[in-house]
Amino acid sequence: MKKAIFILSLGLFSLTINAQVQINTGGGILSFSKSPDFNDANTTGSKYLLESYQSTKVNKGNQDFQIRYNAFTDMMEYKNGSDVLELIKEKNTHFTFQDGSVYELFQYQLDGKSHDRYHKVLTDKNGIKISKFQSIKLIPAKKATSSYDSDTQAAYKPNKEVYFITYNNQTFEFDGKQKSLEKIIPGKSDGIKAFYKENKIKENDSDMIKLGNFLATI
Secondary structure, three states: OOOOEEEOOOOOOOOOOOOEEEEEEOOEEEEEEEOOOOOOOOOEOOOEOOOOOEEEEEOOOOOEEEEEEEOOOOEEEEEEOOEEEEEOHHHOOEEEEOOOOEEEEEEEEEOOEEEEEEEEEEEEEOOEEEEEEOOEEEEOOEOOOOOOOOOEOOEEEEOOOEEEEEEOOEEEEEOOOHHHHHHHOOOOHHHHHHHHHHHOOOOOHHHHHHHHHHHOOO
């Protein structure tokens, strides 16, 4: 597999399908490969949370790149002219988008399997993070089985958002419930109970942010 290092400039290069490339940036190295072509013109919906690319700082560097998140493949994509380039996960772990969204690569065990996935970070204070994983699935096309049915197109559909808490450098799936939180953060039951009684926390972004701000104080 080809590898190279370049100083970033516009119109820099074209890539073969298997090439991996690295760019030196002010804050580190941006690593990527050419995305495989896939014709989904007959598929409804979108594999992106946001179709457009945004100016984005990668790996906490100072330079902006045109990036978007592919929630179907769980990959970050970089636009370079007519090429769409997939960023190598293990070398590109932190993204700050122009709209203020922050995505970070999280590593954890879930259902007996190891995962390396990009999460949207909702809060990050005093070593405690609350994040969520957003993904999209592909529903295959179906042919009609009788004259009473009709063919259905393939479609991209969002999966349920899943929240996580990172505590003591470990990341846990979190269902928003008080009992679950007490297991993740032991020894803080009294404070957690009082907070839940007052705030009626549910699984949504605003409540998770409120919870993250509280956890940073205990």
